[in-house]
Amino acid sequence: MIMRPGQQLLLPANPLFIWFTLLMAMMGNMLPVGRLPWMPDFLALVLVFWSVHQPLRVGVATAFVFGLAIDVHQASLLGQHAPAYTTLSYFAITIHRRLLWFSVPSQAVQVLPLFAAAHGIELAIRMLAGGAYPGNTVLLAPVIEAALWPIISILLLLPQRRPPDPDENRPL
Template sequence: MIMRPGQPLLLPANPFFIWFTLIFAMMINMLPLGRLPWMPDVLAIVIVFWSVHQPLRIGVIAAFVFGLAIDVHQASLLGQHALAYTTLSYFAITIHRRLLWFKVPSQAVQVLPLFAAAHGIELAIRMLGGAPFPGVTFLLSPVVEAALWPVVSVLLLWPQRRAPDPDENRPL
């Protein structure tokens, strides 16, 4: 694979770390903080991140299963989050090669429409089920998720940036 100039060489991602971060993000979503319309969906951010960086390990099926788990936990319409996360994962895998050529702040701007589409799908399904419109603050959630993209990128790529055997003579 041709790499962007100045991009560091990364170690392979540990599958246990990938699944741990996904389960940890799901547990953050399940915290009883009260669901405000502007709160970010941490699991959606992590699903998009791993779908972009490891599309062969985390895909549409994993996103669907995590979406069903969130639907059951929140007692929402079954399939609401599953459809949104599946769509997120599909489009993240679709753009992953192009997205990785950009720097992280530019990536955040490009994943903003993905997050907006996922929240739009959730809103449409919720309103078709008879729920009221949550208000204009609902539009802030994709913006907050896109703003968290650089933070999540740094945190989740950190274990891959270390040298396998640190040594003062090794340039990597």
């Protein structure tokens, strides 16, 4: 893949680190702080990140399994988070090549519709099953997730950053 000028060369992602971050994000969603409608979905954020940066390792099947796990944990309608995460991962993989050409703040703007669609799918399934409308604060969750995108990008790419120590045998 042709890199943008000035883009830093990254080391390969460690699979253990990918799964560790996914499990930590799932644990973050499972914290017993109460589920407020405006709270960001950390697992969705990390799933999109790894679907964009490592689409061969984290894909639609991974998103489906994590969605079922969140459904079981929250005792919500089985299949509420799974289709949302699956759709989110599919569209993240679809746009991953184009998305990586943009700067991180521009990427945050472009993943905002993905997060809004995922929350819309979850809300539609909940409403079709007879749930109550959580209020207009549910519209804040995708915006907060998009605002967290630059922070997540910096934190999750940190182990892959190559140390800047070029020598005559290794100019990159």
